[in-house]
Each structure stands twice: as C-alpha cells, then as structure tokens.
Amino acid sequence: MSVIENAIIERICALCEIPSVSGNEGKVAKRAAGLLEQDGLSVELQEVEPGRSNVIARLKTGREGSRLLFNGHLDTLPPPAEGWTRDPYRPAIENGRLYAAEVNNMKGAVGGMMWAMAELQRRSADLCGEIILSAVVGECDSLGLGTVSALERGLTADFCINGEPTDLAVMTSHAGVTQLKLTVHGHPAHVSQRAQGIDAISGLVALLRHIREDALTYTAHPDFPGLPTIHVGVIAGGILPSMLAPSAEARIDVRTVPGMTPQSVLGDLQRLIEEAKKQDAKLKAEVVLSKRPTFMQPHPFHMATDAPIVTAVAKAHLAVSAKPAHVGTLVPQVFFGSDASHILAAGIPTAIYGPGQVSDISTANESIAVADVVTAAQTYLASALSLCAKGRPS
Numbered sequence: 550m551s552v553i554e555n556a557i558i559e560r561i562c563a564l565c566e567i568p569s570v571s572g573n574e575g576k577v578a579k580r581a582a583g584l585l586e587q588d589g590l591s592v593e594l595q596e597v598e599p600g601r602s603n604v605i606a607r608l609k610t611g612r613e614g615s616r617l618l619f620n621g622h623l624d625t626l627p628p629p630a631e632g633w634t635r636d637p638y639r640p641a642i643e644n645g646r647l648y649a650a651e652v653n654n655m656k657g658a659v660g661g662m663m664w665a666m667a668e669l670q671r672r673s674a675d676l677c678g679e680i681i682l683s684a685v686v687g688e689c690d691s692l693g694l695g696t697v698s699a700l701e702r703g704l705t706a707d708f709c710i711n712g713e714p715t716d717l718a719v720m721t722s723h724a725g726v727t728q729l730k731l732t733v734h735g736h737p738a739h740v741s742q743r744a745q746g747i748d749a750i751s752g753l754v755a756l757l758r759h760i761r762e763d764a765l766t767y768t769a770h771p772d773f774p775g776l777p778t779i780h781v782g783v784i785a786g787g788i789l790p791s792m793l794a795p796s797a798e799a800r801i802d803v804r805t806v807p808g809m810t811p812q813s814v815l816g817d818l819q820r821l822i823e824e825a826k827k828q829d830a831k832l833k834a835e836v837v838l839s840k841r842p843t844f845m846q847p848h849p850f851h852m853a854t855d856a857p858i859v860t861a862v863a864k865a866h867l868a869v870s871a872k873p874a875h876v877g878t879l880v881p882q883v884f885f886g887s888d889a890s891h892i893l894a895a896g897i898p899t900a901i902y903g904p905g906q907v908s909d910i911s912t913a914n915e916s917i918a919v920a921d922v923v924t925a926a927q928t929y930l931a932s933a934l935s936l937c938a939k940g941r942p943s
Contacts, residue, residue, distance in 0.1 A: 550919075556667075557926045558647065558919065560584060561660030562640040564623070565649035571624040571690035575600045578623055581663065581684050582606075588667035590682075597686055597698045598842065604684040605699065606663075608670055610937070614678025617936050618706035618897065619666070619929060620696065620888055621659040621713075622688035625651035632913025646916040653905030657917050658712025659684050661904070661926030668930050669937075678937045681706060688888050692726055693845030696888040700895045708858040708936055709897045710929060711889040714905030715882060717921060717928075718875035719863050721856075721900070722772040725805035725849035726886035727814040727838070730798055731756065731822075734833040737788070737795040746793035750786050752832055753797040756825055757781060760801065765809070765817050772851060772878050773806040800839075804884055811838050811846040847890035852899065858936075862900045865931035870924050874902075881907060902928065 550558065563584060569577040578594060578601075585592045585606040595603040604623070628637050628650040635641065637650035649656070666682050683704060687694025713720070733753040738746025760781055767777055779801065786797025803814050818836045826832050838846060852859055854876050866874040889899045904921040 554919070554923050557661055557664045557923055558642070560663045561647065561652065561657055561922060562649065564656040564660050565640045565652055566638055568638060569623055569625055570627050571687060572601065574623050574686040575602065578602045578604050578684070578686070581623065585663060585666065585682070589670045590666055595699060595702065597695050601686045603686055603695045603699050605704065606666055606682040608666060608673060608680040610673055610676045610678060612677040612939065615708060615936050616679045616681065616706040617933050618709040618892070619662040619682045620709055620711045620892060621655050621662055621684055622686070622695065622888065623659065623684050624686050624689045625654065626689050626911045628915070629911060629913045634914060642919060645919050647919050647922065648914060648916040650915055651911070652915060652917045653714050654910045655712055655714060655903060655905065657905055657922040658714070658903035658925060661922055662712060662929055664926045665929040665933060669933055672934070675939050676937045677939045680933055680937055685888065687842070691842055691845050692847050692886045693888055693891045694842050696891050697845055700891060705895070706897050709889070709892050709899040710858070710862060710932060711887060711892065711899055711901045712903035712925070713887045713889070713901050714903050714907065714910065715879060715901055716906050717866065717902070717904060717924060718879055719859055719866070719900050719902050720879050720882055721852040721854050721859055721876065722878050723850045723883050723885050723887060723890070724773065724776050725809065725890060726847050727803040727805055727811045728844045728846070729801045729815065729818060729836050729838055731801060731818065731836045732796060732798045732834065735793060735795050738793045740791050740793070743793065747831055748793040749797040750794040752829070752834065753784070753786065753799060755829070756822070756834060757799060759821055759825065764821050765803070766813060767806055767809050770806045773849070773883060774878065774880065776804055776806050776883065777809065778804045778884070805849055807849045807851055810848065845891065847886045848894055850887065850890040850893055852893070856898055858898045859900045861935055862902050862928065862932050865928045865935060866902070868931055869927045
C-alpha cells in the first residue's frame, strides 16, 4: 500500500481495535482524541453522559470563509455473537478487504475523516474558514443523542458531510423515525374470576389490529419509495399465565416522509385510540413518544440533488475516483435514520457519503473494501479543499 493508504488504514484500525457498543464509547473517544491532537488539531472531549463523550476537533485557519463539518458516530451496534472465524477486534487486511467489527457502520468513514483532518491541518495555509470533525456517541442506540447535544452546545457550520455507509453514493433522502410506547391498562384477576377483571393483553391485541399505515396522515413522496411504514417491534405484558394482565405495552416504530412529524404521528395514534374507546368503554390506553435520552425522534432528511454541498461531494468523488457518483435516493438506506437529519434540522445543508455496504453491516467476519475507504477519505479531503479554499467567497 502507498503511504497515503497506510495512513488512512492505520487510523481506521486504531478505532476498530476498541469495542464501542453504544453506551461504552469512552475508550474509543480517548483514542480518537489522542490521534487528532497528535495531528495538531484543537480537540475537545465533550461529555454527553457519564463515560460517553463526543470528540470535537477543529481546524481554525484564522481567515474568513466557509465552515465545513464532518460528522460520524463512534458507537456501534453489538457485533454478532456467533459465526466469527477471526478476532473481531484485531483488524486484518486480506485480498483487498479490511476485516474488523463495525468497520462499515461507521469506523471506516470516521477514520477516513480523521485522516482528512490531518491532511487539511498540514495544508492549512491554503485554506480559509474552519473545518470541524464531530465524532459522536449515541447514534446507534438513540439516533442522535451525541449530535443533538453538540448542536445544543453551539456546534454549527455552513455545510456538513455525514459519513454513513452509502457505498460511495451521495445520498439526499432518508426517512424520519418516530418511536412511541402504547400502553393498555387492565384489572388483574385469576382466570377463575375472569368476569371481575379486565385483560390488558386482549385490549392491546385488539388495538394492534388497527396499527397500519392507513392510520397515518401523510402525502406520499417520490424520493421516499415504500414509505411511510409502521411496525410493532416489542410487546410486553402480564404477570402470570393464569392471571388477566394488569397492563400491556407495545413499542412502535414509524418511518416517516416529509410533512410528517413526531407530533403528527402521535396525534394519529391518539385518534385511533379514541375511536377504539367508542367501541369499548372499558378500554384504558394511552400512547406517548419515546423521550430523550432513549430516543431522539429524527425528522425526515431531504436535500436537493443540486444543493451546493451535494454537488461539491459528487465533484470531489469524480475527481478522486474518475467515476461519477450516484446522487439521490438509495434503497434500502432510504428506510434508515441518521444524525444528518438533526444537522439539517439545525439549518446546516448536509450530504451523506461514506464507504461500506448495507449487506456487510454487523455481520460475522465483517469487512470493507480497502479501495473504498481510501476513496472516501480522499473525497472528504477533496471536498474540504474545494469548499474551504483560500480566496473562495464565503
């Protein structure tokens, strides 16, 4: 490998050597911060919760110009428990692929951004404005805790590149994600005295028959194919098989399109409950939005395909790879959520671009093409050199 390729891969491997399942990002954040400081950048460890810190690295040129933000998450999903034939935390390269746990989602992109920041620091005399890297916690578990915390503390920019895995396409749309808890209350009684009780599980089952997309208020959008969706992913209730349940609950996930909000989805399900109560006077039920820090309720993400940041990343990719990037909607990624939605909601135009394929995320013996992480890292660098070139109008 070339000197550049080695430098990129070294940073990615430094992250991949450290387990960082959501809630346990402390060690990897310190490793990332230490490497960025060695590269001469100004670094802040920004505590979000005890033991969970964002890494905010800044390159301030001292000259007026655009502010560019790189954004990626340090936390990961739990790797598969079975099927590995190698140590998931001992990165290794074989046949042009880098094998490591959660390298696709998204330590490959974050390591590439770190390398780009180091290169930009070395070239800072040719730059204007400010370039920032936010390597955050709390994306995989809450869809935004770290990024929202950073934004609330003043993180801002004129443009952003988020590095979620897009297989080197420039993604411009993905669903919003609303999550809720539906609870039905009953009155416990032994099965021998059923008439004296109210079974919450039966009430919940009756309600769930109506939890369908046609219960939602929305206008279909061509950039969001197959959306919206509504899904009941968790059901819990009861105390004993021989007892009528005193309570039962369902956790609901709704993937939304533009025009829908967490409040509109909540209103739709509240109306559904009120209609059900007209049919069953004994029904006691309520639905509430999942709240911070458990879940951050990201809105739909949607950017114009000709937005300046989208165009800049697409041009940079072409310059690096000599191949045009797909720009627009991706399937299945359009069903995903990401921190890009919070960044866009804060008024920062954002493009999503990163290495990695959806089919490789959280698999045993997970791997990523070395050529792809190198292309992504060099595209991040080229994008910044274009957007923050000295003399470029801000």
